[in-house]
Amino acid sequence: ATPIGEWVLAFFLMHAKQMPLAHDNQRASTWTRYQVTNLRGATVAVIGLGAIGAEVARLSAAFGARVVATKRSARPGDRAEHVDALYPSDQLHEVLAMSDYVALCVPYTSETDGLIGAAEFAAMKETGMLVNIARGLVIDWAAMQTALHSGEIAAVYTDVTVPEPLPADDPSWQTPNLIIT
Numbered sequence: 001a002t003p004i005g006e007w008v009l010a011f012f013l014m015h016a017k018q019m020p021l022a023h024d025n026q027r028a029s030t031w032t033r034y035q036v037t038n039l040r041g042a043t044v045a046v047i048g049l050g051a052i053g054a055e056v057a058r059l060s061a062a063f064g065a066r067v068v069a070t071k072r073s074a075r076p077g078d079r080a081e082h083v084d085a086l087y088p089s090d091q092l093h094e095v096l097a098m099s100d101y102v103a104l105c106v107p108y109t110s111e112t113d114g115l116i117g118a119a120e121f122a123a124m125k126e127t128g129m130l131v132n133i134a135r136g137l138v139i140d141w142a143a144m145q146t147a148l149h150s151g152e153i154a155a156v157y158t159d160v161t162v163p164e165p166l167p168a169d170d171p172s173w174q175t176p177n178l179i180i181t
Contacts, residue, residue: 003057004133008103010158011131011179012039012060013043016100020155020179037100040064045099047092047115048106051078052133056103057082068095072111101129108135116140121147129155136162145175157177 016037025032028093044060046053046069046115057067061082074088089097096102106112117140141162147153155177166172
């Protein structure tokens, strides 16, 4: 939970502070002004509140973010440490719609296969970003590429791909605002 939780927070901070843009500007020898944001006051969604999700929630709360989470077994009125609001999995769209940062921390099961697709990307804020540290097949990759190319969401940071490893000629490498590690 510790190394992956830190990985997710690194992605959140990279996005908030526009580090990919700063890197691109440096490589292009370009000086441009750009707007950065903070985690403090932002809404972070943890999709899947297991051990890793709980660590992401703890770290996000430490940065002053409002943390919302989904958990398959959540019932109305349930509480979780470092989480401001806990929702059952069937309220995924509502959670995505309110969130600035989304950490996808679910296990890969038949229930989570393709969990994030076109409808879920449409539910997200245009300025929202998603971090996938689950499995590649939890996301519909074609829908993700469409959402990123159209500007429907701001960014996806992922530590997993479909297929894995990703072939050199895969179009995902050229997808705007997709960061692959």
